Amino acid sequence: xxLERRRDYDFYGHPVQIKRRARSARRRAKFQRRVEDNQxxxxxxxxxxxxxxxxxxxxxxxxxxxxSSEKDQQGFVKEERRDAGEPFKAELSxxxxxxxxxxGFVKDDSKKADKPFKAELSxxxxxxxxxxxxxxxxxxxxFFKELPHSEIYGxxxxxxxxxxxxxxxxxxxxxxxxxxNHNKVENLGSKVELGLSSKVELGSSGSPDRSECNxxxxxxxxxxxxxxxxxxxVVTSTEMRCLDDPLDEKPPVQIxxxxxxxxxxxxxxxxxxxxxxxxxxxxxxxxxxxxxxxxCDNPSFETKSFRPISRIGDQSIRKTLAAKYCKVAQxxxxxxxxxxxxxxxxxxxxxxxxxxxxxxxxxxxxSLGSKESHVNLxxxxxxxxxxxxxxxxxxxxxxxxxxxMEAVTAVLGGGLRVGVILQGKKVRDDNKTLLxxxxxxxxxxxxxxxxxxxxxxxxxxxxCAADSRHIPTADKPQLLPRYPSSAAIHQRNxxxxxxxxxxxxxxxxxxxxxxxxxxxxxxxxPVDKRLADSRALVTVxxxxxxxxxxxxxxxKPKRPETVQRRIRRPFSVAEVEALVQAVEKLGxxxxxxxxxxxxxxAKHRTYVDLKDKWKTLVHTARISPQQRRGEPVPQELLDRxxxxxxxxxxHQTKQQLNxxxxxxxxxxxxxxxxx
DNA sequence: CTTAGGG
DNA sequence: CCCTAAG
Numbered sequence: 141x142x143l144e145r146r147r148d149y150d151f152y153g154h155p156v157q158i159k160r161r162a163r164s165a166r167r168r169a170k171f172q173r174r175v176e177d178n179q180x181x182x183x184x185x186x187x188x189x190x191x192x193x194x195x196x197x198x199x200x201x202x203x204x205x206x207x208s209s210e211k212d213q214q215g216f217v218k219e220e221r222r223d224a225g226e227p228f229k230a231e232l233s234x235x236x237x238x239x240x241x242x243x244g245f246v247k248d249d250s251k252k253a254d255k256p257f258k259a260e261l262s263x264x265x266x267x268x269x270x271x272x273x274x275x276x277x278x279x280x281x282x283f284f285k286e287l288p289h290s291e292i293y294g295x296x297x298x299x300x301x302x303x304x305x306x307x308x309x310x311x312x313x314x315x316x317x318x319x320x321n322h323n324k325v326e327n328l329g330s331k332v333e334l335g336l337s338s339k340v341e342l343g344s345s346g347s348p349d350r351s352e353c354n355x356x357x358x359x360x361x362x363x364x365x366x367x368x369x370x371x372x373x374v375v376t377s378t379e380m381r382c383l384d385d386p387l388d389e390k391p392p393v394q395i396x397x398x399x400x401x402x403x404x405x406x407x408x409x410x411x412x413x414x415x416x417x418x419x420x421x422x423x424x425x426x427x428x429x430x431x432x433x434x435x436c437d438n439p440s441f442e443t444k445s446f447r448p449i450s451r452i453g454d455q456s457i458r459k460t461l462a463a464k465y466c467k468v469a470q471x472x473x474x475x476x477x478x479x480x481x482x483x484x485x486x487x488x489x490x491x492x493x494x495x496x497x498x499x500x501x502x503x504x505x506x507s508l509g510s511k512e513s514h515v516n517l518x519x520x521x522x523x524x525x526x527x528x529x530x531x532x533x534x535x536x537x538x539x540x541x542x543x544x545m546e547a548v549t550a551v552l553g554g555g556l557r558v559g560v561i562l563q564g565k566k567v568r569d570d571n572k573t574l575l576x577x578x579x580x581x582x583x584x585x586x587x588x589x590x591x592x593x594x595x596x597x598x599x600x601x602x603x604c605a606a607d608s609r610h611i612p613t614a615d616k617p618q619l620l621p622r623y624p625s626s627a628a629i630h631q632r633n634x635x636x637x638x639x640x641x642x643x644x645x646x647x648x649x650x651x652x653x654x655x656x657x658x659x660x661x662x663x664x665x666p667v668d669k670r671l672a673d674s675r676a677l678v679t680v681x682x683x684x685x686x687x688x689x690x691x692x693x694x695x696k697p698k699r700p701e702t703v704q705r706r707i708r709r710p711f712s713v714a715e716v717e718a719l720v721q722a723v724e725k726l727g728x729x730x731x732x733x734x735x736x737x738x739x740x741x742a743k744h745r746t747y748v749d750l751k752d753k754w755k756t757l758v759h760t761a762r763i764s765p766q767q768r769r770g771e772p773v774p775q776e777l778l779d780r781x782x783x784x785x786x787x788x789x790x791h792q793t794k795q796q797l798n799x800x801x802x803x804x805x806x807x808x809x810x811x812x813x814x815x
Numbered sequence: 816c817t818t819a820g821g822g
Numbered sequence: 823c824c825c826t827a828a829g
Contacts, residue, residue: 706823732817747817752823755820 515574519590559591709744711753716773719750719757720780728754728788757781 527547531540560567560577564587567577574580579588711719722738731747731754739745760768761778 708823729818731819748819749823751818751820 513580515579517588557593559593561589561591563587706744710770713771713773713777715739715742715745716753716757716777719753720777720784723754723788724780724784727791728785729792754781754785758785761785 527544529540529543529547531543535543562578569577718738719734722734726733726737731751734750735745735747739750757773757778758781760773761781765772765775
């Protein structure tokens with residue numbers, strides 16, 4: 141008799157049917173999970189870097205004085221545009237079922253109310269914003285997908301948008317402490333203020349579970365008006381893009397409720413309520429496609445936690461970008477102090493700037509005239525060291541995006557160090573004081589820059605040597621990350637293709653142009669000299685959650701890419717509910733089926749995870765409530781756990797007994813035969 | 816690839 | 823969550 145591998149009756153004696161998923165699909169899903177994790181790591185790191193460098197800031201005197209902004213009580217700047225232009229508007233709305241923050245951007249692990257990351261928007265001048273072409277490497281990742289006005293290149297206004305996500309405590313808390321910072325939105329709520337005349341839409345439609353959130357805000361601008369910062373809720377897992385039609389402006393919308401972000405487009409109470417529950421000040425809206433449980437018919441199912449979660453859709457290009465920022469900063473001859481150091485830069489290839497080097501400029505403020513002067517720097521972005529990617533022409537845009545993501549991930553995750561450059565010179569002596577180095581509060585710090593450098597310098601050429609013949613398939617483009625030494629920074633003004641034509645290295649900048657699905661592609665030639673340096677266009681690549689079908693170039697063992705441990709994602713009650721239900725139905729030995737049944741859409745929950753969770757659930761159910769930790773699981777559920785566990789354990793025992801019986805019955809026969 | 820268990 | 827032996 142053949143042992144039946146699958147039990148066909150559940151806890152309740154009902155027949156059970158489980159769909160079998162194609163192996164390839166499973167494999168792919170698994171791979172995607174890995175990829176996802178890798179991506180996350182990179183961005184976590186990125187965020188960390190940014191967080192560390194993001195010091196308290198103050199508005200530069202020049203800047204602030206020049207502003208004609210009036211703030212409301214919360215510190216929001218409400219301004220009337222002086223020029224023609226549309227008020228800035230950002231929209232973030234939320235809809236769909238379960239969402240959470242993308243991993244790495246909002247921590248939920250710590251029980252303390254996580255502050256949401258904020259979007260920082262600063263604008264200046266006529267506020268024409270536009271993504272430089274190189275930033276469009278990932279069209280979706282572009283905060284401002286497209287900017288209406290073309291004068292961009294002609295004006296010297298600065299417009300930057302930055303969304304800082306993770307490590308809010310660093311990004312936000314400290315800054316909020318600065319009550320004088322009128323340019324900052326103290327309220328983490330939903331208001332966004334900025335000097336942009338463009339309307340920006342965060343979040344897009346189309347995807348069913350897309351989140352959107354409105355950040356309303358008026359903006360004004362003035363030539364010398366520098367930055368207006370606003371902390372705005374940022375929607376992760378959401379596409380942020382600029383509206384195609386600049387004229388399609390709507391009046392600024394304030395979705396704030398009591399100064400807090402409110403989700404518009406909330407489809408289910410859950411998402412709304414969850415936001416309001418203990419997250420009043422958390423304007424973060426996120427969605428998590430992964431959080432959907434198939435087979436979870438419990439209407440009360442809800443996800444309260446805004447845990448960083450990412451998803452990896454294997455089909456469409458759903459982006460779960462961790463944070464997408466598209467920053468455009470332009471140097472104004474007037475505002476020598478206006479440019480700030482930029483941190484967290486996802487510039488994959490900047491043909492007009494110095495790769496690997498962050499834009500120069502830092503706000504410098506004197507603070508507390510006590511004994512010591514302080515230098516306050518605001519690093520808005522970091523440019524990722526130059527990357528080179530080789531990809532066959534036949535590759536899809538999607539694979540290109542993945543390639544870029546991979547490359548960025550490889551670099552960021554590979555280990556970076558920060559370099560300091562002052563007056564164009566690298567400051568090598570780490571032991572010097574800032575003062576000794578010439579960085580003092582009464583200095584102009586716009587000559588101060590930071591670089592991100594690979595920890596272990598490697599020969600760039602090795603990576604570029606790949607021949608297209610090595611490229612397995614169109615879906616597996618070669619990654620050619622390259623780490624230029626910072627020393628070469630000032631020489632890198634050429635496009636990638638100029639540098640390595642013979643290697644057939646495709647310049648991202650070139651490809652980018654074709655990456656415009658919806659917006660008129662502003663094929664701007666990155667030539668405007670004025671745009672040169674300090675215009676870090678910060679584009680944090682969206683987190684393409686789909687699997688990167690490419691693998692890092694093997695011959696280039698990057699730093700001991702310590703395979704980061706997956707982030708911890710505590711099971712929510714809803715998940716537990718789903719798990720329990722599935723196990724009741726399927727039993728304890730069919731985790732893959734459980735996964736398929738109840739967590740098919742939760743890419744980050746593997747069957748092993750479920751099995752482990754069940755294990756802990758059983759344990760939890762057995763210990764006293766006082767010993768339990770984490771989000772309390774309803775006793776009712778725990779009871780069911782024990783019941784189901786007992787049932788299936790018994791079931792298993794019975795099976796084993798049966799098996800033994802069968803064997804015993806067969807053995808005699810065998811013996812007889814042998815005899 | 817799945818399970819089952821220990822770590 | 824990770825790692826891995828086993829099947």
